[in-house]
Amino acid sequence: MRLEDYWGVGPKTSDRLESALGREGAVAAIESADVRALVDAGVTRGRAVRILRRADGQAGIDALATRDARNVYDDLLSLASDRGLTEHAADRIRVLTPLPTVEARRDRLDRILAAREAWADLDDDARDAIEATFREYDVAGETERAAVRAALELREAGLRGEPFDALAEADPDALRDALGALGYVDNDGSVAAGADDRLDSLRSRLDTAKELQSGSFDVLETVQSRGVRSLDDFRAAFVQYVAQETDLSRGEIEAVAAEDARDATDFVSASLRALVEDLEADVAAREETVAEELRDRIWAARDDVDLAVEAVDEVALSLSLARFADEYDLTPPDIAETGLAVCGARNLFIDDPQPVSYAVGDHELACASGPTPPVGDRVSVLTGANSGGKTTLLETLSQVAILASMGLPVPxxxxxxxxxxxxxFHRRHASFNAGVLESTIKSIVPPLSGDGRTLMLVDEFEAITEPGRAADLLNGLVNLTVERDAFGVYVTHLADELSPLPPEARIDGIFAEGLTDELELRVDYQPRFGTVGKSTPEFIVSRLVANARDRAERAGFEALAAAVGEEAVQKTLSDAEFVD
Known part of the structure; x- marks a missing residue:
């Protein structure tokens, strides 16, 4: 397969990947959703994420049929990736996509729940130790050696349960032996410092000998300053001085001392050159021996090392998603074939939201707090107060649907x-022209008209065309949703202008209840089922009257108050304990 056949891989990216990884290596990295490999090859992290989302989950991305749905998806994964224990785990979270089957969703959900249970069973010290282990793994560059060390430390942390069974599959003794070899030998046979004491000692002596060679005139002066009177005395003083500086034996130095030097200068230069050459040969021989020993140790533990690397990455991912679920108090949904129903749902993008219960389609939920939603209606038309949380409810439902589609717990x-x-999912767009209307219809109708089951979450059609025609379009969408065996929630202020809804649809309402003492709109965000909500403009006008900055401005707002019902405005201000 050509690299350019993958979404987002153009000629420049293809050349960069092939140069760094080779064609087969690049294909393997893309197919395995390895963000780390692509980033190391020079692809920006954001671009790598986009490429891998499409490569590994094109159908899942396509299921997010509108830009607003994809924006919710991006924001959800951003929240989840913030709980990543490692950079690689965060990257893997960023490339999660909706899964194609119910079984795959349930499998992932089961793994996350098991990891969350294991995480919850740990005390604070154990959690801190695990987080420190993964921080060190990250800092070390997530190398094989770092993975083996992390695997050994995680085993000692006492993690139990299915997500962590892989840690126990690797032989700890083999891992400990490999730990002393991994990271010390490169493919070219070079051995890093710290792998072998004898090699380190030889290298140190070689470095010192090279320094002496580069400063041979200083060596000559130092030896001569010791008061030598004959060539034999000079030779002995030279051997003694070099032995002291290099920690070599006198015999080793005498073995390379020049025999036919013309003078003292030539003797020092020739002897040091021979010493360096001799030590270089010793270092090369020892390095070759050590490299072979290290490779043998790694080869003997190769299967265990591979298990450790994979296990550490999988544990990091499972625990990261468990931490996300724990942070936001997420719960496992019942993965069904049809319908969408929630009890006590919360919007993850809002601080301290009011939980709400809602449903379209069949379900068997019995809400412990708040009303239990009706059963069987495929479509609802949601009406109610301005700033009443209708769009927030649509967004909340989209969050639940998208998280569940990825096999993740829901709020x-x-x-x-x-x-x-x-x-x-389509938000209200405050542009009133034919172009916006056309683009909106083109974005939301094709998914509904195509094959498969669609969830429609559409906000205020009247914002993009005149109200009368918007009501006609909304009626058409509701009828089409029912005809296509889809499910939908449509937000509108045009309930009174709609034609009678089909039996499979209902109207719900959200109600504003007044103003707070701080003149903020007080809303019960829990929809009332089967009831048309009120827009209650008197509450908005009341706030404008109360907040008017001068007499003329207030007079204008009071004129509006008279239009919407002065008595209602005055009652609102009285209930809010507003004092003029």
Whole structure:
């Protein structure tokens, strides 16, 4: 397969990958979603993530049928990757995509739940030790040697359960033996410092000998300053001085001392040159021997090392996702074939949100807190107060659907999530022209008209065309959703203008209840099922009246108050304990 056949890999990226990894290595890195390999090859991290998402999960990305759905997906993975124990684990989280089968989703969910349970069973000291282990693994560059060290330390941390069984498969004795060899020998046979004491000693002596050779005139002066009177005395003083400086024996130095030097200068120069050459040969021979020994030790433990590397990366991923679930109090959804239902769902992008319960389709949930949503309605039309949280509810439902599609736990007390082939989430866009209307229809209708099951989460069509025609379009979308056996939630302020809905659809409402003492809108974000919500403009006008900065401005807002109902405005201000 050509590298350029992969999404996002152009000629320049292809050349860069092939130069660094070779064609087969680059293909293997892409197919295994190895962000680390692509980044090391010179591809930016963001581009590597985009390439690998498409390569490993094209169908999953395509299931996120609108830009708004993909934005929610990106933001969710950003939150999750922030809990990554290693950079590689964070990268692997960033390339997660919706999984194609219910079985795959359940399998991943089971692994995460097992990891979360194991994480919860650890005390603070054990958690700190594990986090420190992975930090050191990261700092060390996630090398094989660092992975083996991490595997041994994780075994000692007492992690138990299915996600960590792989740690026990590698022989700890083999890993300990390999630990002393890994990272010390390169492919070219060069051996790093610290691998062998004798080799380190020889290298140290060689370095000293080279320094003496480069300063041979200083050596000559030092030896002569010792008051030597004959050539034999000079030779003996030279041998003694070099032995002291290099930690070599006198015999080793005498063995390379020049025999036919013309004078003292020639003697020092020739002797030091011979000493360096002799030590270089000794270093090369010892390095070759040590390299062979190290390779043998690594080869003997190769299977265990490979197990350790894979296990450490898998444990890092599982624990990272477990930490994400723990941080946001996520729970496992019931993965079903159809429908979407939640009890006590929370929006992950909002601080301290009010939990809400909602559903479209069949379910068997019984909400412990709040009302249990109706059963059986394939479509709902959500109405209600301005700034009442309708769009937030759509976003919350999209978060639940997308997380569940990736086999991840969701932000709800309980949830049932069906298998959707397409998720259409469309926010309100405040542009009122034919171009926006056309592009919106082109983005949301094709997924609904195509094969497969679609979840429609669409916000305020009236924001992009005149209300009367928007109501007609919304009726058409509701009917099409029912006809296509899809599921949908449509937000609108046009409930009174809609034609009668099909039996499979219902209308729900969100209600504002007044203003707080700080003149903030007080809303019950939990929808009331089967009830049309009110826009309650009197609450908004009341706040404008209360916050008016001068007499003329206030007079204008009071004129609006008269239009929407002055009595209602005055009651709102009274309830909020506003004092003029």
């Amino acid at each position: 709800a007390e309980s949830a049932v999530v069906g298998r959707f082939d397409s998720v259409v």
